[in-house]
Amino acid sequence: MTVNPREYDADELRELAGAEPVEDGSQATSQAMKPDESVRDEQFRQLLALQSERQQLDQLSRPFLTALPESELGRGVREEWLDFLVHVGGHDRTEQALGYYRRLQWITPAVEADLRGSVDRFPEPTHDRSLTAGDHRLSLLYIATLASLA
Amino acid sequence: MTDDTDDGAFDGTSDASEITPVGVKLGSTRTVLQYPKDGEIETVRTLTCLATYEDAITGEEKVLYGEQAAQEFPDTVEFMLRSGLPEDDDRAALAGKFFNELVRAQEIPEDSVVVYAIPTIDNDEGLENLTEVIEGSPIGKRLVRSFPESLCGSVPAMGDELEAIDEVFIAVNMGSTNLEACAYRHAEQLEPFSTGAVTGSEVDRRIANAVEEETQGRVNIDLTTAREYKEQHGDFVDFEPFTDVIQQPGGGSHEFTIERSVMDALNEYVDEAVDEIANNFLSELANTHMKPYQIALGKPIALTGGMACIPGIEDVFEERLSEELDRDITVVAADRPDLAAAQGAQRIARRLADNL
Numbered sequence: 001m002t003v004n005p006r007e008y009d010a011d012e013l014r015e016l017a018g019a020e021p022v023e024d025g026s027q028a029t030s031q032a033m034k035p036d037e038s039v040r041d042e043q044f045r046q047l048l049a050l051q052s053e054r055q056q057l058d059q060l061s062r063p064f065l066t067a068l069p070e071s072e073l074g075r076g077v078r079e080e081w082l083d084f085l086v087h088v089g090g091h092d093r094t095e096q097a098l099g100y101y102r103r104l105q106w107i108t109p110a111v112e113a114d115l116r117g118s119v120d121r122f123p124e125p126t127h128d129r130s131l132t133a134g135d136h137r138l139s140l141l142y143i144a145t146l147a148s149l150a
Numbered sequence: 151m152t153d154d155t156d157d158g159a160f161d162g163t164s165d166a167s168e169i170t171p172v173g174v175k176l177g178s179t180r181t182v183l184q185y186p187k188d189g190e191i192e193t194v195r196t197l198t199c200l201a202t203y204e205d206a207i208t209g210e211e212k213v214l215y216g217e218q219a220a221q222e223f224p225d226t227v228e229f230m231l232r233s234g235l236p237e238d239d240d241r242a243a244l245a246g247k248f249f250n251e252l253v254r255a256q257e258i259p260e261d262s263v264v265v266y267a268i269p270t271i272d273n274d275e276g277l278e279n280l281t282e283v284i285e286g287s288p289i290g291k292r293l294v295r296s297f298p299e300s301l302c303g304s305v306p307a308m309g310d311e312l313e314a315i316d317e318v319f320i321a322v323n324m325g326s327t328n329l330e331a332c333a334y335r336h337a338e339q340l341e342p343f344s345t346g347a348v349t350g351s352e353v354d355r356r357i358a359n360a361v362e363e364e365t366q367g368r369v370n371i372d373l374t375t376a377r378e379y380k381e382q383h384g385d386f387v388d389f390e391p392f393t394d395v396i397q398q399p400g401g402g403s404h405e406f407t408i409e410r411s412v413m414d415a416l417n418e419y420v421d422e423a424v425d426e427i428a429n430n431f432l433s434e435l436a437n438t439h440m441k442p443y444q445i446a447l448g449k450p451i452a453l454t455g456g457m458a459c460i461p462g463i464e465d466v467f468e469e470r471l472s473e474e475l476d477r478d479i480t481v482v483a484a485d486r487p488d489l490a491a492a493q494g495a496q497r498i499a500r501r502l503a504d505n506l
Contacts, residue, residue, distance in 0.1 A: 003281045005268040005298040010337040016501040017315035084441055088448050129448040
């Protein structure tokens with residue numbers, strides 16, 4: 001027997017709480033997810049660097065995302081992005097944010113319409129809040145990732 | 151020893167009524183047990199200390215624990231979990247003796263499911279010693295589980311049942327020997343963080359030193375008195391200077407008033423805790439788990455542990471952390487943050503018992 005609090009069974013705990021099982025894709029069996037996340041983290045840093053050098057960013061052609069990727073990986077990233085936005089801000093703020101991204105020419109109107117159609121599939125969160133600059137930076141990362149997969 | 155009986159969330163009964171679900175927090179200063187008794191939740195809160203003495207008539211070794219031990223044998227009483235875990239074999243033996251005495255005195259059935267709330271400290275030897283203590287305990291014959299103290303403590307802070315398990319949130323445990331923080335994503339632990347640099351015990355030491363300074367060296371208090379000053383008078387909402395009296399060595403007494411010592415030490419503590427959480431824990435979390443970081447910071451941060459009992463600390467921590475991060479943060483705590491870990495552990499134990 002071990003009493004190490006780092007080695008508890010999170011699945012057992014979720015089952016006890018009557019929580020939905022976490023899908024493998026978003027489960028953080030932390031060891032397995034960390035490399036992925038560190039790759040995203042690196043992308044995030046690059047984006048931040050780009051963002052701080054506006055000229056470089058402006059050299060990229062807008063809108064950044066003209067079509068949503070059809071691959072399984074692309075669909076996964078798109079789901080994760082919408083899940084994140086709804087989880088943080090709820091349905092209304094997510095739709096407003098998508099409009100904002102269209103006005104910034106991060107995404108095309110067609111992409112916005114496509115994404116808006118999927119927002120309702122994600123449940124409203126218990127606690128929500130306004131989206132911050134940090135949230136929008138993370139959205140830019142998702143947009144960059146999706147553009148690279150399209 | 152203080153016995154409380156309060157947990158509005160439950161009627162104290164378990165569906166598997168013959169199996170007793172027990173929640174245990176073996177803390178460095180206080181140990182808390184919660185279990186159902188006569189249809190209600192019984193809460194036992196006692197100092198984690200032990201004293202032994204020889205019976206003058208029979209010559210037998212007698213054991214005292216908790217407040218009685220601290221009051222009657224202040225010179226020899228042993229707080230065996232000072233660092234959070236039993237450091238060596240001697241302290242493990244003492245911890246075993248303490249825990250066995252405690253559960254026997256409460257008459258907790260052996261046929262029980264026990265969930266332990268354990269601090270997340272990197273100390274393999276201490277954890278091994280604690281395992282021995284738990285294995286040697288007479289309770290938990292049906293099932294034993296252990297979960298992080300900060301997770302158990304967040305359970306009553308975030309709802310009436312086990313809502314915290316299915317949330318993405320950050321928990322901060324303000325203990326006497328450690329400041330712990332961790333993000334949880336649907337029960338999974340992300341970036342557990344612990345430091346022994348910002349602690350309730352350090353506040354006690356600072357209060358003791360500050361009292362000496364504030365009274366121009368006329369008053370020296372021990373750490374137990376400093377802890378009592380902190381617990382009885384520390385208040386971020388409505389602090390009032392207080393007076394106390396000491397007996398002078400040559401006879402007579404000296405009355406003194408404390409105006410700054412307690413709140414200066416507490417303010418310093420909150421500043422340091424905010425600094426550790428914002429600049430060490432959260433920055434690391436942002437680096438490794440950006441999405442959960444963004445989600446969790448939008449939710450209330452759960453504050454637990456003995457230091458979270460200081461009135462108003464929740465709001466002060468919220469305000470200063472918001473300033474440090476330059477974004478609005480909200481903080482929640484259980485009604486009794488000092489009991490929260492055992493309370494959460496008991497709720498989990500109850501579900502485990504129901505499922506047997």
